[in-house]
Amino acid sequence: MKKTVFAICSTVLAAVTAYAQMPGVDSVNVPLMVSKQLEAVSKPMRFRLTMTDGKIERNEWELMTSIGNPAVISSVTAYPFAKDCGFDPAGKMVITTGQVDAGLVASATPIQESQGEASVKIDLNYVYLKNMARQEAQGGCTVDLPQTDEQNVNGYVVRLRIGQKMKLPSDARDQYRFTIQRI
Structure with a gap:
């Protein structure tokens, strides 16, 4: 489970970084994006x-x-x-x-x-x-x-x-x- 959470967090961080570098994006709510991914992991x-x-x-x-x-x-x-x-x-x-x-x-x-x-x-x-x-x-x-x-x-x-x-x-x-x- 820890490896899965780490892999998801790494993927989210990479996606957030790519999203933040897009033209017209001023800010990104990283904690919110990470919490949504972690919620998806544990959601039955x-x-x-x-x-x-x-x-x-x-x-x-x-x-x-x-x-x-x-x-x-x-x-x-x-x-x-x-x-x-x-x-x-x-x-x-x-x-x-x-x-x-x-x-x-x-x-x-x-x-x-x-x-x-x-x-x-x-x-x-x-x-x-x-x-x-x-x-x-x-x-x-x-x-x-x-x-x-x-x-x-x-x-x-x-x-x-x-x-x-x-x-x-x-x-x-x-x-x-x-x-x-x-x-």
């Missing part, structure tokens, strides 16, 4: 991330963040499955289980806030279980072969005012659509 921002499947809303997550403090959410669920099976020397069936982790991991990193508009970098990875029904015979028993797919949004920057929403980029093959809203 709320965002809502919504996932839809066509027109139906499937999930919704809230992120609380501020400049210098990214928000991270994770809603990962473990799905156990029969990974392998065989028989011990006594003829008893032995099943080895595996696990598939599916769900959302997302982060919102505020870049700056200016004149009521927040610039935020969004990163998300959504892994979902497509199918667990496939089974294959192995040594006289069956195992589950889970199929997963994933969607990613990496380093996408949005500029939002309070109440404004924006769709995050997606491919035509993506099953889900994500929307970010500043609340």
Whole structure:
């Protein structure tokens, strides 16, 4: 946090110096400009991330963040499955289980806030279980072969005012659509 505040103060001081040297500028209220930047650093921002499947809303997550403090959410669920099976020397069936982790991991990193508009970098990875029904015979028993797919949004920057929403980029093959809203 101290490094962030120092970087912001350095940037503000450089901007103030440049502003003060502009023709027609007689005075600059440096303490006021610095206090506004520091206020922006500590001011919390709320965002809502919504996932839809066509027109139906499937999930919704809230992120609380501020400049210098990214928000991270994770809603990962473990799905156990029969990974392998065989028989011990006594003829008893032995099943080895595996696990598939599916769900959302997302982060919102505020870049700056200016004149009521927040610039935020969004990163998300959504892994979902497509199918667990496939089974294959192995040594006289069956195992589950889970199929997963994933969607990613990496380093996408949005500029939002309070109440404004924006769709995050997606491919035509993506099953889900994500929307970010500043609340």
